[in-house]
Amino acid sequence: MSEDISAELVLPRERCGELLELVVKKGYRLIGPKLEQGAIVFGPLRGVDDLPEGWTDEQSPGRYRAVRRSDASLFGYAAGPRSLRRFFQLPDVELVVLRRGQDGPRLDYGSGDTRPIALIGARGCDLRALAIQDQVLARGAYPDPRYVARRANTLVIAVQCTEPSGSCFCTSMGAGPRAELGFDLALTEVVDAERHHFVVEVGSERGRELVAELALALAAPRLSSEARERVAGAAARMGRRFEEAAVHDALLANLEHPEWDRLGERCLSCTNCTLVCPTCFCTTSEDRIDLTGDVVERHVRHDSCFSEEFSHLHGGSARASIRSRYRQWLTHKFATWYDQFGSSGCVGCGRCITSCPVGIDVTQEISVIGGEPCKLNP
């Protein structure tokens, strides 16, 4: 019933635990935000107590700090250094094991845990990134069956973003802060001295069943509009902004810009930016043989265009200089991705900016290399 789906409901803070328990009871594994190693990152959750209550972050190029909030928000932080990629495209996975047997070789394909995942607290940028990865890994000419299996039946309880960081620019990439699509439920956290509520938007039939089982009340229109204002406020506080439509042509017209040389001097080629990016999908395969020579495993693991070996062809690396690797990363993510997949490869989450040890800021570089059309904060 369409009216049911569009109406907004209210989930009091005290009942968050119930929602998560219900999701677990339905057979999902919870993946959501938690405080770990001094950062708010996605990881397996046991329940509501694992959420980073009362924590937020400070982010700027090359710097991340988890800090205390003055309130008890559960979701009052921006995108952390661990994206959702690793839960669907595993960092290192056994593709196949080949065994020498009495009656010839035997092949075993690894399976792994394929219980469906419930994403808790995914943001607009996270969902847009998943949609991009789906297109690359699940819908191309060669879908990756392991990815497809792990993505199947993902339940999404999104959280609308009210707390962008200094590195964020999702509004420029059309990816947020509001998640419009791709969720079963979307929560907006409204917290102040007297209240702590979540306004709940229902995005699917599965989502509708969940709220029906919890018998949530309708949200008062005042509360709904307050929630919307908070998300709109986030849009206004974005760390940076630029004209995304101009980037493709401006970058490709400046492939010999002197800034690439400076980047070659500054960039460590550490791979951090690519490995925290939620849309990067490159992998390599490695074969491991045991001592007896009777068992060979083929593994697939995340790789990066910043590693020299990544472009190793007969006779050496095709991109031997750091300058050429940086240029490959930036032009692929922001320009040739359009030619390949019909959209930008960036969702504006700011992870690469915060996680670059030397603080290289992609938006700043685009504005230098692309010139006037790509000016920051026009």
Next chain:
Amino acid sequence: MKKRLAVWKFASCDGCQLSLLACEDEFLALAEAVDIAYFLEASSRIKNGPYDLSLVEGSITTAHDLQRIQEVRRVSKKLMTIGACATSGGIQALRDFADIKEFTSAVYARPEYIETLATSTPISAHVSVDYELRGCPVNKRQLLQVVSALINDLPPHVASHPVCVECKLRGNVCVTVAQGTPCLGPITHAGCGALCPSFARGCYGCFGPADSHNVEALTRLLADQLSELEITRIFSTFNSGAPAFREQHDKLVRLRVLGKQGS
């Protein structure tokens, strides 16, 4: 017929050979898979060469070892160095920066009994090496993987990317970015599995420089976190003989000397 394995020691602390012994269960499997023909740390029983695979630990620091490594090469079909000493000269390559006579007279009661070279050099400076395994000490998983490949006549492979990749594969949060901790990870060869950053410490560079590295850019970053002297020292530890680290060390020393002269 089983392949014949030999393990040799030159100037070193034995830690890499111990990594092989510390494989325990896998070590028994290794003893099954190959004929361990020469491995004094494990057995005094010696079988004569030639050997299919020689693992060489340690650096060359004496005239006698200069000769011995030629002999080892002669009796080995394949020769793989194991660890920082054999691959880049080890911690003992610190002697290269100073006068060896001063060291021997400071350390030994009767320095005239000591016969040693002025330098500590990697095995590859003297004979051809088929494969080098980094680390101080080597990582046992890598060691077994490479030995397994070599005895099965497959090309061995260990990734040459920086430690940062191993951090991200493990899901570590960057210690530099989130804690401000100085870390050599971005320029250091992977292999340890990001051991130190996994315990909230910066990387010390035990595996030497990664194949591609930007030492200069990392030095600029370290300058926000460490003193000049500390940075100079961090490039002169277990892999001070590796060219990328040695050049940076020497450059920083030169700059400090110049700076002092100027002031």
